[in-house]
Amino acid sequence: MRRILRSLALVAFAVAAGAHAQSTVTETSTRGQQRPVVIASKPFGESYLLCEMFAQLLESRGMSVERRPGLGATEIAFGALRTGAIDAYPEYTGTGLVAVLHDSLPDSVMADSRAVFALVARRFADEYGVRWLPPLGFQNTYAIAVTRATAGKYHLRTLSDLARESPHLTAGFTADFIGRSDGLVGLSRVYGLHPRAVRPLAPAVKYQALASGAVDVIDGYSTDGLLARYDLVTLIDDRHFFPPYEAAALVNGKLESQMPNAVAALTLLSWRLDEKTMRQLNRRVEVDGEDVRVVAADELKTLGLIGGTQSTARVEKSRSGFGRYMWDRRSDLAVLTLRHLLLVGLALLAAVIVAVPLGLFLERTRPLAEPSIGALGVLQTIPSIALLAFMIPLLGVGVIPALVALWLYALYPIARGTYTGVRDADPDAVAAAEALGTTPVQRLMWVRLPLAAPVIMAGIRTAAVITVGAATLAAFIGAGGLGEPIVAGLALADTRMILSGALPAAVLALAVDGVLGLVERLIAPAHRREGVWRRRESSVRERTA
Amino acid sequence: MPTALAARNVSHRFGSVVALDDVSIDVPAGRAVALVGESGSGKTTLLRCFNRLVEPLRGEVRVGNQDVRAQPAVLLRREIGYVQQHGGLLPHWRVLRNVALVPILREMADAVDAARRALDLVGLPVSDFGHRFPHELSGGQRQRVALARSIAARPGVILLDEPFGALDAISRAELQESFDAMRRDLSVTTLLVTHDLAEAGRLADEVVVMRAGRIEQQGAMRTLITAPATDYVARLIERARAGLEALRL
Numbered sequence: 001m002r003r004i005l006r007s008l009a010l011v012a013f014a015v016a017a018g019a020h021a022q023s024t025v026t027e028t029s030t031r032g033q034q035r036p037v038v039i040a041s042k043p044f045g046e047s048y049l050l051c052e053m054f055a056q057l058l059e060s061r062g063m064s065v066e067r068r069p070g071l072g073a074t075e076i077a078f079g080a081l082r083t084g085a086i087d088a089y090p091e092y093t094g095t096g097l098v099a100v101l102h103d104s105l106p107d108s109v110m111a112d113s114r115a116v117f118a119l120v121a122r123r124f125a126d127e128y129g130v131r132w133l134p135p136l137g138f139q140n141t142y143a144i145a146v147t148r149a150t151a152g153k154y155h156l157r158t159l160s161d162l163a164r165e166s167p168h169l170t171a172g173f174t175a176d177f178i179g180r181s182d183g184l185v186g187l188s189r190v191y192g193l194h195p196r197a198v199r200p201l202a203p204a205v206k207y208q209a210l211a212s213g214a215v216d217v218i219d220g221y222s223t224d225g226l227l228a229r230y231d232l233v234t235l236i237d238d239r240h241f242f243p244p245y246e247a248a249a250l251v252n253g254k255l256e257s258q259m260p261n262a263v264a265a266l267t268l269l270s271w272r273l274d275e276k277t278m279r280q281l282n283r284r285v286e287v288d289g290e291d292v293r294v295v296a297a298d299e300l301k302t303l304g305l306i307g308g309t310q311s312t313a314r315v316e317k318s319r320s321g322f323g324r325y326m327w328d329r330r331s332d333l334a335v336l337t338l339r340h341l342l343l344v345g346l347a348l349l350a351a352v353i354v355a356v357p358l359g360l361f362l363e364r365t366r367p368l369a370e371p372s373i374g375a376l377g378v379l380q381t382i383p384s385i386a387l388l389a390f391m392i393p394l395l396g397v398g399v400i401p402a403l404v405a406l407w408l409y410a411l412y413p414i415a416r417g418t419y420t421g422v423r424d425a426d427p428d429a430v431a432a433a434e435a436l437g438t439t440p441v442q443r444l445m446w447v448r449l450p451l452a453a454p455v456i457m458a459g460i461r462t463a464a465v466i467t468v469g470a471a472t473l474a475a476f477i478g479a480g481g482l483g484e485p486i487v488a489g490l491a492l493a494d495t496r497m498i499l500s501g502a503l504p505a506a507v508l509a510l511a512v513d514g515v516l517g518l519v520e521r522l523i524a525p526a527h528r529r530e531g532v533w534r535r536r537e538s539s540v541r542e543r544t545a
Numbered sequence: 546m547p548t549a550l551a552a553r554n555v556s557h558r559f560g561s562v563v564a565l566d567d568v569s570i571d572v573p574a575g576r577a578v579a580l581v582g583e584s585g586s587g588k589t590t591l592l593r594c595f596n597r598l599v600e601p602l603r604g605e606v607r608v609g610n611q612d613v614r615a616q617p618a619v620l621l622r623r624e625i626g627y628v629q630q631h632g633g634l635l636p637h638w639r640v641l642r643n644v645a646l647v648p649i650l651r652e653m654a655d656a657v658d659a660a661r662r663a664l665d666l667v668g669l670p671v672s673d674f675g676h677r678f679p680h681e682l683s684g685g686q687r688q689r690v691a692l693a694r695s696i697a698a699r700p701g702v703i704l705l706d707e708p709f710g711a712l713d714a715i716s717r718a719e720l721q722e723s724f725d726a727m728r729r730d731l732s733v734t735t736l737l738v739t740h741d742l743a744e745a746g747r748l749a750d751e752v753v754v755m756r757a758g759r760i761e762q763q764g765a766m767r768t769l770i771t772a773p774a775t776d777y778v779a780r781l782i783e784r785a786r787a788g789l790e791a792l793r794l
Contacts, residue, residue, distance in 0.1 A: 432633025435598055436694070437622035437650050450637050525637035527678040 037255070037262050040068035040089040040478070042077050043491040044203050045286045046140060046223060046278065050090035052296035054249060054266055060306040061265045068478040069292075070487040071397065073176050074099045076389065076477065080397040081252055082128055085478075088266065091250040092140060093132075094243035096120045098182035101127075105243070113139065113244035129253035133263070134270035138278050141245045142177070143220040144187075145232040150216050158238040162217065163191040171195040172206050172215030182243060183219070190241045202490060223275055225283030247273075272303050289494055325496050326503075333482075337504055340481035343474060344467045344512070347403050351410035351463060356456065358411075359418025360444070369419055376412040384409070384473045392477060402471070402479030409470050410463040417459020421452030450525045457520040464516055468509040472501065482508070548609040548701030548734050549574040550595055555604030557590055564590040565601060566758040574701075577728060577735035579745035581781075582755035588738045591755070592704050595736065596625045608702060623650050626695030626703030626733070630710045632687045634679040640664070640690050641675035647698040663697035664690075666727055685716030692724060702734040709744065721747055742785040754778050 037058050041051030048069050055065040068086055071077050078100055080086045093113070097103055097120050109115050121132040146156055154165040162169075177183035178200055187193045195217070201209055206218045207226045220227055220234075227234060249266045256263045281299055284290045300306040326333065362369040379387070387408065391401030425448045433443050449456075475483025482505040489497030521529065550572040557565040565587045572578045580588035593599040594606045597618040606613045613621055626647075634643050644663050648656035661671045667689040679687055688708065695703055708724075709717045725748055728735050739745050745752045746766040754761040754769070754777070762774035773779035 426636055428629065428631045428633040429635045430633075432627070432629055432691075433635065433646075435596060435622060435627040435629065435633075436647050437619050438646075439619055442650075447635055526639075527637050527680055 036064040036066040037088070037259065038066045038068060038086040040071040040077055040080060040086040042073060042089065042091075043070040043476075043487055044221070045225070045492050046221065046282050047090055048292050048488065048491055049281055049285055049296055050136070050247070050249075052292045053269065053300060054088060054090070056293075056296055056300055057265050057268060057305060058262055060300070061261065063259070063262055063265070068397075070475070070484075070491050071478050072389075072392075072476055076392055076397065078130075078250075079392050080478070081130060081250060083396050084252055084254060085396045085398060086252070087255045087262070088249050088251045090136075090247060091132075092245035092247055093117050093120045093135075094141065094182060094245035096124060096132075096250075097243055099180055100124075102181070104181075107240060110243050111240060113246050116244050117246055117248075124250075125253070131251045131253055131256065131263075133249040133251055133267050135246045135248045136269055136273045137247075137271040138223065138273050138275040139244055139246050140221045140223045140275075140278070141237075141242045142183070143222040143224065143227060143234040144217060144237075145210070145220050145227060145234050146217050147210060148231055148233055151233040156233070156235060158236045159187070159191050159193070159241070160238050162235050163187075163193045166193050166195045169195050169216040170197045170199065170214075172199045172201040172209045172218045174203050174206065174219060175200045177219040186241060190239055223278040223282055225279060225281075225286040228279070228283060229287045268305055269303075272305075273299075285492060289496075292488075292492070322496055322499065326500055329500060333485075333500065333504060336480065336482050336484055336501070337508065340468070340471055340483075340505070340508060343399070343402060343406065343471045343479060343481050344464065347406035347467055347471075348410055348460070348464055350403070350407045351414055352460060354407075355411045355414035355459075356418050359415045359456075360422060362415070362419050363422045373412070373416050373419060376415055379408050380412050384470045385476060388473060388477050397478040399479045401477055402474035406467050406470055406474065410467050413459040413462040413466065414456070415459075417456045417462075418452065421455030421459075422448045424455075425451035453523045453525060454520060454528070457516065457523060461513055461516045461520065464512045465509050468505060468512055472505050549607075550702060550734060550736060551605075551607040552591065552594060553605040553607075555591070555594060555601045555606060557587075557594070557599060557601040557603075563758045565594075565604075567604070568755075568758070568760055569604075570753055570760070570763065572702075572734055572736055574734055575732045576751065577737060577749045578751045578753060579737045579739055579749035580753050580755055581739060581742055581745045583740065585757070586755040587758040588753075588755045589706055590758075592706055592736055592738045595702075595704055596622045596627060623647055623698065624700055624702075626698075626700040628688075628691050628695045628703070628705045628708040630707040632679070632691035634687060634690055634694070636679050638678075639675065640669070640677050640679070640682070641671060643679070643690060644693045644697050646694060647700075651698050653698065659697050659699070660693070663693035666696065666730075667693040668723060669693065683716070685712055685720060688712060688716075688720060689723075692720075692727075696727070696731060696733065699731070700733065702736070703728070705735065705737045707738055707740070710739070710741075724748065742781060743789075754781065 039051050039055045039058070041047035051067065051069050055067050058065050071080060071086065071089070074095055077086070077089050078091070081089060093116050097105070097116060101120070101123055105116065105119070109119070117132070117135060124130045124132060144159060144162065146162070150156065154161070154168070156162055156165065173184055178198060179185070184193070184198065199215055201215070201218070206215075206220070207230055209215045210218045210232070211230050220232070222234065249269070251263060251266065277299070281295055284295045285292055297306065297308070301308055362372055384405070387405045388402065391405050395401035395404060429451070430443060430447055433447050438446065471481050472483035472486055474481055475487045482501040485497045485501035489495065489501065552568060552570050555565050555568045568587070568591060570578065570591070580591060582588045590599055594601050595608060595613065597613055608621065608625065641657065641660055641664070645656045645660035648659040653659060661675070664671050664674065669686060669689055674682070674686070679690065682690065692708070709720050712720065721744060735749075737745070737748060749766075751764060752766050752769055753763045756777055762769060762778045769778060770782055773782060
């Protein structure tokens with residue numbers, strides 16, 4: 001028992017040390033001017049676009065940039081910024097006020113976006129050492145939207161109208177909006193909004209859900225390109241409930257001292273983007289399906305912030321077939337697949353190193369076995385995305401927390417397989433081996449492990465397939481892999497992009513299972529390695545003998 | 546060299562169940578003794594005391610002239626042949642390697658030759674059977690391999706726990722015959738557990754009838770038949786005889 005605890009502690013220490021080592025590397029390398037600026041975004045189209053514009057702006061000034069688009073919702077992105085895992089991401093003052101500072105202001109201040117910005121900027125600097133760069137020049141407030149038909153049927157013009165009719169309506173809101181005090185919670189309080197049902201929807205599907213009639217009302221952003229595409233009616237906030245959501249770059253306080261040129265470059269975008277422009281840009285990304293990189297570059301050229309001419313071939317490219325789309329991205333996809341494999345491989349290896357000895361140990365201490373393996377099983381019931389979110393306060397964002405989460409998921413099937421396999425290995429053979437004078441170690445190495453190998457291997461295969469799937473979610477906390485296009489595609493409502501990650505992930509799962517199946521055949525106990533024919537022949541012989 | 550076995554006032558319990566209650570037996574060197582009784586009579590528990598698969602709570606168990614606790618259990622077991630009901634061959638080892646197990650454990654220089662000789666003794670020539678896996682053999686052949694494994698290192702004593710119990714009648718009779726011949730050739734001390742009185746009579750010089758952890762009677766089969774010490778022994782013999790009578794009609 002003690003030995004196992006010690007080895008578990010060692011593993012935990014090694015993981016922590018690795019995480020620490022990684023963060024020190026970042027710290028030390030910041031003294032040189034060579035380190036990349038890490039730019040992230042939240043998982044929706046506009047945030048992606050701004051992130052890409054920030055990144056290209058910096059690159060045009062000779063800096064190297066590491067992109068973490070779609071890193072996570074406010075808590076994750078801001079958490080990453082505070083801990084220094086990222087340097088900057090686009091944020092909105094209203095979100096900062098309500099979701100980070102958990103504050104509200106008197107109506108007189110709320111109505112004044114400049115005053116809100118000043119207050120939020122000061123408190124972020126004081127409390128978190130995080131700097132708001134001057135606003136980009138547009139607001140992106142919540143837009144509670146209904147179809148034109150619904151608006152006509154129920155005579156909806158304002159949020160007060162909506163509250164009156166809400167018992168007849170089904171709402172489809174993003175999970176973020178449902179939980180936020182500047183979202184549904186506050187709307188219910190201020191307007192008395194109580195829909196018949198509230199369905200949590202992913203940002204990517206809410207417009208389709210509204211258009212298809214599955215829900216009657218959704219939350220959008222006032223600069224969403226899709227509002228215009230679906231010809232939706234945005235209801236007026238007649239009680240001025242929503243705070244101003246002024247967009248700006250949120251920057252880690254250390255960036256200014258370490259790389260003042262980066263901060264200066266980002267500031268070039270301040271006051272340059274108005275709402276009309278953003279709606280057009282968002283529309284190109286979300287409705288026309290143009291590449292974020294192209295749209296960002298076009299706008300930066302228009303603003304005269306980077307050189308070159310506008311791209312023209314973009315529309316044809318984005319409308320071409322899926323096969324072509326995949327082919328065009330083959331090198332990106334290859335890199336993502338490799339990274340995915342690396343994540344899976346490392347997590348799986350660490351899980352085998354821990355879970356196989358754990359299973360063997362538990363087999364020796366039977367009363368502990370079921371509760372311990374049961375506890376590992378409980379981990380399986382935590383949704384991957386929640387487990388990944390739990391990792392952020394402990395380990396930050398990036399590869400390390402993703403590896404730890406994947407490792408935790410892989411433990412259960414492997415420990416269970418090892419325990420069951422060794423426990424049930426041919427009891428007669430084990431008993432005879434004992435009676436003839438083998439030591440416990442000899443029985444383990446000569447009899448029990450070889451006979452348990454297929455069951456252990458089945459556990460490892462299960463763990464591998466689960467890990468390939470779960471690793472797509474690692475992209476939510478910036479660990480990369482095939483989840484990257486999935487997360488981005490969800491944010492941009494781009495099915496092709498989602499598939500460009502999901503299909504290779506599915507193929508990878510099959511391939512990993514197949515390869516491990518071959519390994520399983522190689523390490524099967526000798527008598528089971530024979531072909532089916534041989535076995536059938538022998539059973540005939542047995543019957544006739 | 547055959548080795549004598551002795552148990553003196555041995556008692557053992559599993560939880561609250563009395564398995565052995567002050568039992569004493571002797572097996573003279575080179576002789577065969579059968580332990581007979583129903584399930585739960587304690588016969589297997591007594592057998593397993595001799596290779597320390599059971600450590601009795603009270604009493605003394607001797608193999609040769611030594612208390613069994615004088616050396617580590619693992620070393621003791623390598624000196625004692627053992628056959629169990631379902632042979633317990635290692636399914637992933639070929640026959641020759643299975644038989645060589647104890648010689649290998651004892652680090653005998655001629656381990657493989659010892660295994661070959663043992664296979665010859667049980668009538669399974671190595672050239673035909675040595676390379677097979679256990680599942681490629683019949684039940685009777687598997688039990689022969691288990692026998693070969695138990696004698697390959699030439700132990701002075703061999704313990705058998707219902708060794709032929711799972712076989713059909715014909716394989717069983719064949720195997721009893723060849724075992725009897727083999728044990729006399731090797732003059733190995735034998736302790737045999739069986740629920741079959743006929744088998745006991747056929748293979749053993751002396752029979753010990755056990756019931757509920759105690760010895761009802763110990764003696765030659767002839768004595769048991771002519772002078773049963775208890776009603777239980779008399780009934781046991783009566784029943785075995787009735788079985789044979791039925792065949793005579």
